[in-house]
Amino acid sequence: MLYLDGKPLIQEQLKHRREHLYDSLKEEPGFLQFATAITSNDIEEIQTFLDAAVNASCEGLIIKTLDRDATYEPSKRSNNWLKLKKDYMDSIGDSVDLVPIAAFHGRGKRTGVYGAFLLACYDGSNEEFQSICKIGTGFSEVMLEERSASLRSKVIPKPKSYYRYSDTISPDVWFEPSEVWEVKAADLTISPVHRAAVGTVDPDKGISLRFPRLVRVREDKPPEQASSSELIAEMYFAQKHNHPNNKDEDGDD
Incomplete structure (x- = not known):
């Protein structure tokens, strides 16, 4: 109307x-x-x-x-x-393994737990965690309480020097890298906000996941074995090859 x-x-x-x-x-x-x-x-x-x-x-x-x-x-x-x-x-095919490095306080029915988390991939060459998306979906209430309780003991006063992220991102808390989460998403896109594989597909922009969704916690992996920035770039280029009509939107997750 x-x-x-x-x-x-x-x-x-x-x-x-x-x-x-x-x-x-x-x-x-x-x-x-x-x-x-x-x-x-x-x-x-x-x-x-x-x-x-x-x-x-x-x-x-x-x-x-x-x-x-x-x-x-x-x-x-x-x-x-x-x-x-x-x-x-299911469009990006394989899932990726990412590390929660920060969180945002929940609101409404999520008051008292974290409502969303900042996830990062790992760049082995520079030994840094690069932000790739903000995730707040795929959590049952029980899982959200469990992850919040688990990460509260990992809160640190400021981000690590080896965290790479945009100044426009302002989480409420930062974490020691400690957990690895398996995540699926709709697709990968160039982002002016996130820093995954920055410089690989664009001089100043990284890659982000659109509509990320938590699948499970990977208790068998340490943070340094999270999906690499090289893998993220490979998945992005494979997506572009398989879907030539895709257009980058410079959007965030």
């Missing part, structure tokens, strides 16, 4: 535009039906909804912000809405 009763609505948040839509139109079987939708910020619920969409022979989901930065921007690509397809979830 972009225009109603002589009034443009594109500067209205999606929540209000949708209310106007529902108030202005009525469903009629076989003629008009509103798109099936849920309102949620729970990754497990969204995953279930995606599975149901795919099982109903739909291509996937459109995920939109609802009441913050949710105006309509015609003819402009925006992070306010994203396509989520089933094949995105």
Whole structure:
């Protein structure tokens, strides 16, 4: 709903535009039906909804912000809405093993635990951990409590000199490198924020993971055996070769 009763609505948040839509139109079987939708910020619920969409022979989901930065921007690509397809979830193939080096305090129902973590790959040549993504999905409540409890004992007062990250990243706490997490993602993209394999694909930008999701904790690996920056670069170039129409968006995770 972009225009109603002589009034443009594109500067209205999606929540209000949708209310106007529902108030202005009525469903009629076989003629008009509103798109099936849920309102949620729970990754497990969204995953279930995606599975149901795919099982109903739909291509996937459109995920939109609802009441913050949710105006309509015609003819402009925006992070306010994203396509989520089933094949995105497995598109990079192999998982990667990454090290949590920092965290952000949780809010709402995640108050009291960490809500998101900053992950890094390992550059053996420079002996440094390079940030690659911020992850806050793929955690059950129990797993989030376990990881938060485990990492609280690893909090350090400031980042290590061998951590490489952008000054625009401001975690609430930093960790001693101690754990390795197996992570899957939708794809890899050039990032102005993260520093994984910086200089390999762009002089000043690194590589980041889009839509990262925790698979498991790798208790069999020390941090120095995390996925290397060289491997991350190889996966990025392999993705570009296999998907020549892919375009880097200079976006962050």
